[in-house]
Amino acid sequence: MSPVGGGADSAAFDVRRLWQALEKEGALSGEELLVSRPHLFSAAQVRVSEADLTFMARLIAAIEAVIARPAAQAHFLARAPVTAQHTPRAAGVFFGYDFHLSEAGPRLIEINTNAGGALLNARLRAAHGLADAAALDAVFLAMFREEWRCSRGDQPLACIAIVDETPDTQYLQPEFVLFRALFEAAGIQALIADPAEFVFDRGALFCRGQRVDLVYNRLTDFALEEVGNTALREAWLADAVVLTPHPRAHALYADKRNLAALSDAAWLNEVGVDAATQDLLLAGIPKTITVRSEDAAALWADRRHFFFKPAGGYGSKATYRGDKLTRRVFEEIIRGGYVAQALVPPSLCTVPVDGVDVELKLDLRNYVYRGAVQLVAARLYQGQTTNFRTPGGGFAAVTKM
Numbered sequence: 001m002s003p004v005g006g007g008a009d010s011a012a013f014d015v016r017r018l019w020q021a022l023e024k025e026g027a028l029s030g031e032e033l034l035v036s037r038p039h040l041f042s043a044a045q046v047r048v049s050e051a052d053l054t055f056m057a058r059l060i061a062a063i064e065a066v067i068a069r070p071a072a073q074a075h076f077l078a079r080a081p082v083t084a085q086h087t088p089r090a091a092g093v094f095f096g097y098d099f100h101l102s103e104a105g106p107r108l109i110e111i112n113t114n115a116g117g118a119l120l121n122a123r124l125r126a127a128h129g130l131a132d133a134a135a136l137d138a139v140f141l142a143m144f145r146e147e148w149r150c151s152r153g154d155q156p157l158a159c160i161a162i163v164d165e166t167p168d169t170q171y172l173q174p175e176f177v178l179f180r181a182l183f184e185a186a187g188i189q190a191l192i193a194d195p196a197e198f199v200f201d202r203g204a205l206f207c208r209g210q211r212v213d214l215v216y217n218r219l220t221d222f223a224l225e226e227v228g229n230t231a232l233r234e235a236w237l238a239d240a241v242v243l244t245p246h247p248r249a250h251a252l253y254a255d256k257r258n259l260a261a262l263s264d265a266a267w268l269n270e271v272g273v274d275a276a277t278q279d280l281l282l283a284g285i286p287k288t289i290t291v292r293s294e295d296a297a298a299l300w301a302d303r304r305h306f307f308f309k310p311a312g313g314y315g316s317k318a319t320y321r322g323d324k325l326t327r328r329v330f331e332e333i334i335r336g337g338y339v340a341q342a343l344v345p346p347s348l349c350t351v352p353v354d355g356v357d358v359e360l361k362l363d364l365r366n367y368v369y370r371g372a373v374q375l376v377a378a379r380l381y382q383g384q385t386t387n388f389r390t391p392g393g394g395f396a397a398v399t400k401m
Contacts, residue, residue: 013043018127026181028174037171039388041124042396044351046362046378048101049401056106056366057373059284060097062277063111063262064371067252071271076258080251081223086237090147092245093216094118095253097366101347108285109344109363112314113245113254114218116172118367119179121377121395128397136375141186143369144244148214151242157214159189161207164218165228167192171388172218179216195219198231205235214242220314222250256339257311259288286342296334300327306340308333319385351380353392360393 018041019030033040066072077084096115099106119140126133148157160183162176170176176192183190191207199206206212215232224233224247235241252258261267263285268278291299291308299306303322310318320329322343346361360380367375379386380393388394 013045013128015041015043018124021127022123022174022178026174026177028177033174037174037388039390039392039394040120040171040174042351042378042380042392042394044349044378044380044392044396045128046349046364046380046396046398047401048364048376048378048398052101052106053376053400055284056097056099056364056376059106059108059280060366060368060373061371062280063097063108063285064368066262066268066271066273066277066281067258069271069273072261073252075261075267075271076252076255077248079257080255081225081247083223083225083233083236083247084251086239086246086248088239088243088246088248089151090242090244090246091150091370092249092253093143093147093369094245095249095368097368099364099366100344101362101364102344104283106284106364107344108259109341110256110259110309111253113222113249114220114314115365115367116175116218117365117377117395118375119182120172120175121367121375121397123178124377124395125375125397130397130399131375137182139374141182143374144183144214144216147244148242152213157188159191159210159212160214160216161191161193161198161212162216162218163193163195163232165221166194167218170218176218194228195232196228198235200231200234200238200240203238203240205231205241212241214244217243217245222254222312222314223247254314255311256288256309256313256341257290259285259341260290260339263288286344288339288341291333291336291338291340293334293336296330299334299340300330303330305343307343308338308340311337311339321384324384349380351392358392360390362396364398 019033022028023030092113094115096112098109100109122136125131162179164170167176180190193207197207204211221229236243303325306322308320346363348359349362350357351360362378362380365377366373376398378396378398380396381387382390
């Protein structure tokens with residue numbers, strides 16, 4: 001197995017102290033969050049080899065170089081919604097490249113363009129003594145300022161809105177509060193808002209009477225098609241606000257059908273990708289195919305070797321391991337809108353929970369901006385897909401072996 005370690009002495013790191021530290025940064029109640037989100041953070045540290053970390057970074061850079069090609073963009077955008085056809089200057093903050101560690105090394109499972117948890121994981125690393133919180137804050141602030149600069153030049157960035165549907169109900173709502181405090185400490189007014197609070201008027205986007213310059217987008221309506229996102233959609237298409245991440249980024253990176261192209265040697269040849277880059281992509285991305293009704297018999301027969309995902313899905317919703325698939329669900333999948341990815345089981349690590357060693361699954365998330373990895377975190381869990389319901393599980397700090 002790719003060398004990955006398991007765990008830490010739970011007595012060596014007290015998650016309660018981390019929540020208490022976070023409480024001092026913003027309007028958070030550490031005690032309340034320990035009750036409402038007891039499994040957001042794991043006490044474990046996950047050890048990953050330098051070779052695996054380097055491979056993931058190389059693969060990410062290669063993917064972004066391929067997607068930057070005009071032929072690749074034309075292919076991916078041909079099936080994208082209208083909102084993704086708008087061309088911004090902003091790249092999109094906090095892409096999440098999620099990997100499983102196989103016996104042959106890291107394998108890319110999916111790409112997300114609104115990956116949550118980066119600031120929480122920065123605080124987790126700092127609490128473990130693995131990083132300087134102020135240094136990571138500076139990296140993240142510089143990223144948002146760069147999104148603004150490349151869109152608006154030297155104009156002042158006065159107000160950022162952190163946006164999600166009913167934000168107070170979101171599991172990662174504490175991170176919104178931390179981002180607000182981060183922006184305000186840098187002299188930028190910051191709001192946490194539901195998109196229904198926006199008003200697009202006279203060529204500008206407003207929230208609670210305040211003009212919004214930049215929207216940090218945490219919505220899962222990636223194309224901004226829902227009625228509640230009308231004002232934000234109109235402002236985006238009018239280039240009246242800097243939106244990051246945005247629909248175009250999702251269409252180019254996070255649509256899971258793109259992995260079918262990126263793991264297809266014939267397509268890579270067609271868009272002019274060199275042999276060395278092809279070798280890297282084909283090694284690191286499990287073979288992915290777009291589900292078609294005409295392939296139903298073959299896919300059903302070979303289903304145990306695949307993981308089925310909706311092309312535009314997120315958060316492991318409506319995903320199925322082939323060996324757990326019922327005929328009824330398969331009939332729904334085969335109607336379309338799904339990809340089938342060669343199954344790469346998650347690796348395992350051992351974590352002490354209440355004095356008993358427990359085996360948990362893990363995946364690795366690389367937080368990325370413009371092709372560069374900013375931070376790597378692990379997620380530990382039990383069950384078919386990642387979750388924050390597992391004792392001893394949650395976000396875990398990653399260290400080099």
